[in-house]
Amino acid sequence: MLTISLRISFLLIAFILKYIHTTELTFELPDNAKECFHEKLKVGSKYVLEFQVVTGGNYDVDLELKSPSGKILYQTTKKQYERIEQTANEDGVYEFCFSNEFSTFTHKVIYIDWKVDGDPEHEITGASPRVAEGALTMIETKVGNIHQNLETCIDYQTHHRLREATGRARAEDLQERVQIWSLGQFILIIIVAIGTVLLLRSFFTDKRTSSHMTWTK
Amino acid sequence: MENHSYLILIISLFQLITISYSLYFHIDETERKCFIEEIPDETLVIGKYRVELLDENTNTYGATPYGIGMNVEIKDPDDKIVLSKLYTSEGRFTFTSHMPGEHLICLYSNSSAWFGRQKLRIHLDIDVGEHAIDYQEIGAREKLTELQLRIRQLLDQVQQIAKEQNYQRYREERFRATSESTNQRVLWWSFAQVTVLVIAGFWQMRHLKGFFLAKKLV
Numbered sequence: 001m002l003t004i005s006l007r008i009s010f011l012l013i014a015f016i017l018k019y020i021h022t023t024e025l026t027f028e029l030p031d032n033a034k035e036c037f038h039e040k041l042k043v044g045s046k047y048v049l050e051f052q053v054v055t056g057g058n059y060d061v062d063l064e065l066k067s068p069s070g071k072i073l074y075q076t077t078k079k080q081y082e083r084i085e086q087t088a089n090e091d092g093v094y095e096f097c098f099s100n101e102f103s104t105f106t107h108k109v110i111y112i113d114w115k116v117d118g119d120p121e122h123e124i125t126g127a128s129p130r131v132a133e134g135a136l137t138m139i140e141t142k143v144g145n146i147h148q149n150l151e152t153c154i155d156y157q158t159h160h161r162l163r164e165a166t167g168r169a170r171a172e173d174l175q176e177r178v179q180i181w182s183l184g185q186f187i188l189i190i191i192v193a194i195g196t197v198l199l200l201r202s203f204f205t206d207k208r209t210s211s212h213m214t215w216t217k
Numbered sequence: 218m219e220n221h222s223y224l225i226l227i228i229s230l231f232q233l234i235t236i237s238y239s240l241y242f243h244i245d246e247t248e249r250k251c252f253i254e255e256i257p258d259e260t261l262v263i264g265k266y267r268v269e270l271l272d273e274n275t276n277t278y279g280a281t282p283y284g285i286g287m288n289v290e291i292k293d294p295d296d297k298i299v300l301s302k303l304y305t306s307e308g309r310f311t312f313t314s315h316m317p318g319e320h321l322i323c324l325y326s327n328s329s330a331w332f333g334r335q336k337l338r339i340h341l342d343i344d345v346g347e348h349a350i351d352y353q354e355i356g357a358r359e360k361l362t363e364l365q366l367r368i369r370q371l372l373d374q375v376q377q378i379a380k381e382q383n384y385q386r387y388r389e390e391r392f393r394a395t396s397e398s399t400n401q402r403v404l405w406w407s408f409a410q411v412t413v414l415v416i417a418g419f420w421q422m423r424h425l426k427g428f429f430l431a432k433k434l435v
Contacts, residue, residue: 021239021342022348023239023240023341023342023343024343025341025343026252026253026255027250027251027252027253028251028253035242036243037240037241037242038240038242039239039240039241109253114240139364140363140367143364143367143368143371144367146371147370147371147374150371150375151374154374154378154381157378157381160385161255161381161385161388164385164392168388168391168392168395171392171395171396171399172395174399175395175399178399178403179402182406182407183406185410186409189410189413189417190413190417193418193420193421197421197424201428204428204429204432204434
């Protein structure tokens, strides 16, 4: 009895031991910087990497995806949005790096979405042993479809939010710059007006004294 | 009794495994790493992390023996600190947003610089909103069937979508207010600048005319 339940529990653990989850992060990449993320994957696991540059400069960043053996699986320069879906061919640590080294002073805010083989904490797996796909009732299939569609909906919503954040950041930046530059120009006009008058006055007053000084020398 | 203890063993092992195999990145000991989460209000955020220290002798990453912990600092959109706690090398933090907007989650280690600039490896997993809900736990607690659990998940997802749409409306309002403000500013500043130019021109002419008349050049 003991050994059987132990075996079942080990089987369950082995089943769960696939590295499956999803991670969404938004971070700021300073200028001339490179940020790398790593994950250990098993052969055959499907992974999806999605990124979008939210704010900064020309909204572009370099991406490099490397396999455990150092082979470059995917490389792109100056992209704003990309979605990469691949299957892992080797066991080991995969890494992907975002590079802002081509930019001298703009720092970028980048959103990444990294999914590996679905999401087990989020997905619901039945406590009972899984029956074959064909035996699912119609309700269960429909519910599964609704779930997938809602996941897509949430994904679209996220990208819409990011685009809106891009526009809003630009608008707020513009508002501040309009204020500062207008104030600056206002003051500059006053300074230039007074300065021109003073300069002109100096032409007509100093000339006599300077010519007088050269005569006395 | 035995089944119960095995279940607990499995669940705890499962928790361990989900923390072990996450996305990780490297930072310096004194570096501060921040992540931005733009979320609507009343949203639950759960973060889990694990820190490993680079062993310079063996060039591998291992557990942190010195008692290096990580400070977790979470700021709300008004730059007020929501959470600021020191955790050990493995921690789990939770917070619920009370206002919509960009929250900042920062991690930095509590070691001082004289340890040497060693590298730290941080495994991080941040779950927001409906991703933070653990359905296995809810199913076990409320004794729901698989179908009931799935329906519950659908309900949570739809609620999240509705909240996000509401937040979108709030953001669009702010965007519109910003644009209108810029429009106003452009209008008034242009007006002011034209007026100042005209006044400056008149003043210059009047002043110089008086000056030349006084100098008897005109």
